[in-house]
Amino acid sequence: MVPVHIENEQSQSIICDYIRGILNKTKTQLTFNDEVEFICGCLLPEAITHGISELQGLSWQEVEDVFLQGPIYHASEVEEFNRRIAREMKNLPNKNLDDL
Template identity: 90%
Template structure:
């Protein structure tokens, strides 16, 4: 988590995604199970605030219907995969493979995680319409 937040390349990567750089996570692919690497609510809050800050300050041409789904299904996996790539010295594809093979949670756990992120996002000032 610290690497994702302190690394300027992680931020630039997310800015590039919002700017239209190809992402394997967007358009969103519905999954019943997704890997989640965030260990506790404090860490979750920190990483969500960080990514939300990027999302709030960058205009994007990407269109999405559900901001939470876009956040959880695209930006979060991109950030975590980027962190894995830097931390372990892996290629982007290898990092995505590690991410996808990571911890698997039941769909109900993923739904609870999404609800928590939705609550966190509701706490922030409303963004302009995309």
């Protein structure tokens, strides 16, 4: 199974800046109100799926299935995440969840 995630914010920023550069250089009849929403909701998923298809030699349908399934986590990773969140929640002052 191919993991589908971007390791860190720096990598995400590099990819998004690259896509933004292509978008700004390309003449298109597409219209959009929010560049960030268009990149994150349309162009970034397309770039990821095309990249996986090329790098892993998977069919478009296989890549789409992998992408939509999202990352697979081992049960121990989920348990550790839940413990960490529980610890952090205990350390928060009493606030309304809407304030977070």
